[in-house]
Amino acid sequence: MTESLKKHIREYIEISDDKLEKYCSAFRIENIKKKDFLLKEGEICEDEGFVLNGCFKVFRTDKNSDDQILYFAVEDWWISDIDSFINKIPSQLNIQAIEDSEILLISREDKEKLYQEIPEIERLMRLKFQMSIIALQRRIIDNLSKPSDERYQDFLRDYPKTAHRLTNIQIAAYLGVTPEFISRIRRKIVLKKP
Template sequence: MTESLKKHIREYIDISDEKLEKYCNAFTVQKVKKKEFLLREGSICNYEGFVINGCFKVFHTDRNADEQILYFGIENWWISDIDSFINNIPSKLNIQALEDSEILIISKVDKEKLYSEIPEIERLMRLKFQMSIIALQRRIIDNLSKSSEERYLEFLKKYPQTAHRITNIQMAAYLGVTPESLSRVRRKIVKS
């Protein structure tokens, strides 16, 4: 079950087999059924997860009960509410499976312990955190400066393995447009 995690880690850092095994043994496998929540708003997020297979949406529900999707987590993605995880505060996010999924979970306590025992893991997570901040920064800039059509086409280009797994409504919630606007964008692209 941890082979995909091991492969993922080795893409970013050099680590001995012994240390890698110790780190991966701290994870537990959790099966999550389609539509099941891994995290609900208001709960404390006390884990980080690595998606083995399946698809998740990480989202916030606004005061109008509309979903604002931050990202989709598919195979080899990390999912969590980092604010709740680090600061031990109630989550403002929900994490829900869009497909039957399997995820490797590590608790905050285990992760912190392993940081001190395996410095390479702390480096890995620093690299992953930096990559996440860069992606978030780019997404904010894109949302402020690009049209919905440009954002849609960029999503299809960057995440082709995700696009076919989500609904039009979910795509629209990620792009920050209404489903009707997304339909217009798609029709315009088809006509071009």
């Protein structure tokens, strides 16, 4: 079950087989059914996850009961509410399975302990955090400077393996537009095709 995690880690760092095995053995596997929650707003995020298969949305619900999706997590993505996980505070986010999913989970305590024992893992997570911050920075800049139709096209280009798994409502909640806008832009794209 941890083969995809091992492969993922080796894409970023060099690590001995023994250390990699020790790290991966700290994870436990969970199956999450479609629409079930891995985390609900108000709970403290006790685990960080690595998605083996399936799809999750990380979101909050506003006062009008509309979802605001921060990101989707599919195969080989890490997932958690990092603020709640690190600071041990109630989460402002929900993590819900969009599909039946399988995930590896590691507790905060085990992760911290392994940082001390396996410095390579701390380096891995630093690299992953840097990549996440870059992606977040780019998304904020795009949201401030690009029109909605261009952001939709960018989403399709950047996440081709994810976009087809999502509804118009989910994509709209990620882009901050209406589902009707997504339907219109999709029709436009179809009409432009030769």
